[in-house]
Amino acid sequence: MKPTDQPNGRNRVVIDQIQPVIEGGRYPVRRTTGEWVEASADVFADGHDVVQCRLLYRHHSERRWHSVPMEPVYGHTFRGSFRIQREGLWQFKIAGWVDHPLSWQHQLKRRHQARERLESELLMGAQFLRNVLTRCRAEEQEAVQQLVDLFTDSDRYEQAVQAALNGAAQHWFLAYPADELCTESAVVRIMAERLRARFSTWYELFPRSAASKPGHHGTFSDVQRLLPRLQEMGIDVLYLPPIHPIGLTNRKGKNNSLRARKGEPGVPWAIGNKEGGHKAIHPQLGTLQDFRALLKAAAEQGIEIALDYALQCSPDHPYVKQHPSWFRWRPDGSVQYAENPPKKYQDVIPFNFETEDWKNLWDELKSILEFWIQEGVKIFRVDNPHTKPMGFWEWVIAKIHEEHPEVIFLSEAFTAPKMMYHLAKIGFTQSYTYFTWRQTKAELMDYMEELTKSEVREFFRPNFWPNTPDILPFHLQSGTESVFITRLFLAATLSANYGFYGPVYELMVHEALPGREEYLNSEKYELRHWDWDRDTRLKMLIAIINRARREHEALQFTNNIEFLNIQNEHLLAYLKYDPAGSAHLLCVANLHPDHTQSGFVQVPLEKIGRTEEQEFAVRDLLNDARYIWKGRWNYVELNPRILPCHLFRIEDP
């Protein structure tokens, strides 16, 4: 952090080690509305004088800075905090000064203890008070003047000393600090997003498989019909894969076969044909009017529609003819399709972001977002952002957020953590994660430690998915109900943002391509039909868990988690708490798919505000069972054939 240049050599205070800050202020810190920013810094000066400082903050639209005093914590470290009240960019900075009146006050006590005469000190105190007089309110002036008179009246020496020592003057020095020679730190930016950036419950479905009867191409109206059951399940974000016209050239068939047979629908991510591109709707799904109706109906149920922002084209996309310079052309005159040799994706061609026409390309790609935002879409799931330039993302997200800070971007970058974190730094709201493959107790604890206890917490918001259309992890392939329950329970309670690839998960679909973590007969390549009327126990549990998430703030923050000792390698136990620290949920999951596991969990009594002797109750929100516990170590037992998890709320007995 480079401090602002100090034009005044008289300013003696140095401010450094400001927290939170990301890469020295290069990227904004991330928060959501309602969250607190706890800022700290080392603030110090030469010598032994008292140093004071305050935290200044404002929304970028405000001219005036708000101000709160910072309190010393230890050594030279001070801390202060403020609450984020609205969306958009915020700024904070720290101002520190050598406070001579308070140094005087501090020294006065030590001089008095050393039995020094204080005449000269009182005169100095009077000088400081006269400075207060120039700034205090009219109705305060008389009180201050009386103190000045007392301090300068040698006949009332003893009375003046007592007044000086008992804080009569200090009151004014704190109210009107002598901060003329104040050092200000550089400004740290904070990007504040809405609550749903931090707390969201996603459901993914392919609208073309939403038809109520097999063999029919689903439509937006079909999706609309499913909204009440989604709402019942506690879903608040419904994510639809690309809804645009699908290319014909090199169209893929069932199970990713190289050539589609006649009538096969193709991959929705092969965007664009003669009917339009990223701003058009696949005619078989419906019209723009139908889509608007779906958006409206969803909003009425408290559900937002998330669209896919997939920056690639089918060879038939109108852009290819309109803007040939936006693509790469091979020496043989063919367009360069997507590949990572020897893998090929012949139905998809990438943009050439190195085109000299990059400014027009960027503008056009931004206009896609603006088009759908205009229609009311405020959430985008971004396909493979790690294969498009970082400079583009930083620019386009900042531009969109200038007008629409409410827009949420979910990054789908299953790649090196370095890149995933970088995408978060440059603006993505949420990110898919490695949760999908973190299975054992140690793996899950290590991963949560990285996400919630390192600096990653300041910019990266995980969104945990037990499955996606691209990933059917091996542990789900047995189809065991307990595993489906546990994985969803973990996703929903470890992370405040989570989602699942819906009908397939509810119905515990688990048939994979042999030896692969991919769905057999994936609906990426074909129409599927799901029994939308079937109510599984899993679906009921999802609804219960999501209700618990809505009703307990503890589950709406990812970072406030503490793992608990439990002497069984298959049992994972953790405490979740709300920011006020007043409500506590204790989660236990049996990670073994088949066998009952038991053990004693160590409850951090101080944290939950109980003593060794105090009884307390734990109510399992999953099945309403209630137990009375006492002391640190308490017994739990989970039979995966019955219910593999506890979601205990700690209550008075």
Add this chain to the structure above:
Amino acid sequence: MKPTDQPNGRNRVVIDQIQPVIEGGRYPVRRTTGEWVEASADVFADGHDVVQCRLLYRHHSERRWHSVPMEPVYGHTFRGSFRIQREGLWQFKIAGWVDHPLSWQHQLKRRHQARERLESELLMGAQFLRNVLTRCRAEEQEAVQQLVDLFTDSDRYEQAVQAALNGAAQHWFLAYPADELCTESAVVRIMAERLRARFSTWYELFPRSAASKPGHHGTFSDVQRLLPRLQEMGIDVLYLPPIHPIGLTNRKGKNNSLRARKGEPGVPWAIGNKEGGHKAIHPQLGTLQDFRALLKAAAEQGIEIALDYALQCSPDHPYVKQHPSWFRWRPDGSVQYAENPPKKYQDVIPFNFETEDWKNLWDELKSILEFWIQEGVKIFRVDNPHTKPMGFWEWVIAKIHEEHPEVIFLSEAFTAPKMMYHLAKIGFTQSYTYFTWRQTKAELMDYMEELTKSEVREFFRPNFWPNTPDILPFHLQSGTESVFITRLFLAATLSANYGFYGPVYELMVHEALPGREEYLNSEKYELRHWDWDRDTRLKMLIAIINRARREHEALQFTNNIEFLNIQNEHLLAYLKYDPAGSAHLLCVANLHPDHTQSGFVQVPLEKIGRTEEQEFAVRDLLNDARYIWKGRWNYVELNPRILPCHLFRIEDP
């Protein structure tokens, strides 16, 4: 680190996590001439293309950047290095680009392995080679053109494929990289100082006590007479406390008594009287001519004179009358003397750095340095820099270094580590440390870890002192010879910069004020006489240790240290090595003052390039004893009554 703004959206490479860097580039990294800068960074781009990067560096006086390629280390991390050739400010930055020809080369192999036809690829390779043609030297053009012809000749397909695969093209792509769309990082600054900044051997004496006969006030000529014995002892910096006229008002007497009796000489740090201030010489020490003679004689012996830069005045200093606004005045009209209530330093008055006339004050204080630099002084020991503003130090050191990068500043700030490290960041060359009080094995190892293995190593150069005129640590107060030997041995081998308060240490003076770590009858307050002709065993050992330091580069770097296992809590063992890793010294110290200690020390055989079976010799440079060792664990035994330390050089047997 804020990257330079990228005017070009086509640049896809991101560069971050640059090392070394201090507070995001706010302060320069520190090196000495001859040292290497090992730079690393995370350099990455979207997608799967090959990313290349290079390290650019220059002395600030150069216009052209030098360039070395950076090599991938792991993940996205690249590393490169360059050697500091001269003093002054250096700059480095990193340039990264997506290398399409190398990506092509990489993919070509994979395509070939997948048995693809490569006609189109060869045409693309020919395009890349044509780009090389526009940049390569005239004599290279024929070779490149032949390759272009081959790649575009369909009749020679097989031959072309072989040429493409065997690196014939790659050779040119590496020589003339396609780096048009190159991203450059921000510039990191490095302050390079001369060797003595890193490796120095200090001796402190009060010139007024240098007289050969008791009862006489020592002079510069007396000091000059002592130079040969200092040179014999291996000293290269002779530090003299302030040599200026001493104030009379409130002059302190023997043992810090409040009033000096007639004839008492006062404290040298109470600078200034009617005979002059910081640019004058105390008449009893000699004239400016005498001082010049001393400097010259010292230089001839390879010894530099370090002066004290103590920014405070006696009440009689000419500044007080000439610039009353540079001091604080109390309401009763008296000048504010130095105090930290209830402690008072009545013979000294501090500058008021908050004066509105601060610019003139800063200029005058800088001119003091310039005055002595002009006379040939290139080393300053700075008294209590933590009680003067940080902004002043950053400014004055930078200003002096602009003209005189050879000037060395030793910071005497015995205060919070935060402040000590900050002073180093803003420019101080070396610093006194807490070594003086680190006594046990654990304390010494922890402290060395902090200094040499954390980021502190990039800016803070410790200077270890076993004693100073202000500190006679309790462990020296018994006067035990073994403790004097061990503490000096530790200072001289743990830190490349060390020093001692000389005659007093040589003679093992240890009488303290009762219960205090202060010398009884300190020469801070009175003239003392020392027996300069007495040769102690300690003096002889100092000479031997300092010769070892001169002859072994391993002892000229503080950071290249590795502590060794040795199963005795009183034995401290460590390996020191030179930057090339070719010469090794193995140090062992018995920390117990009285009792013989023995144990097996674990030798890191890989590090010293020996196998389990190979014998090697260790020669003790202190007494020329030689032992044959073998394998990892070897026996050592140290009797403190004989010699409490080993300084082993590892040799062939």
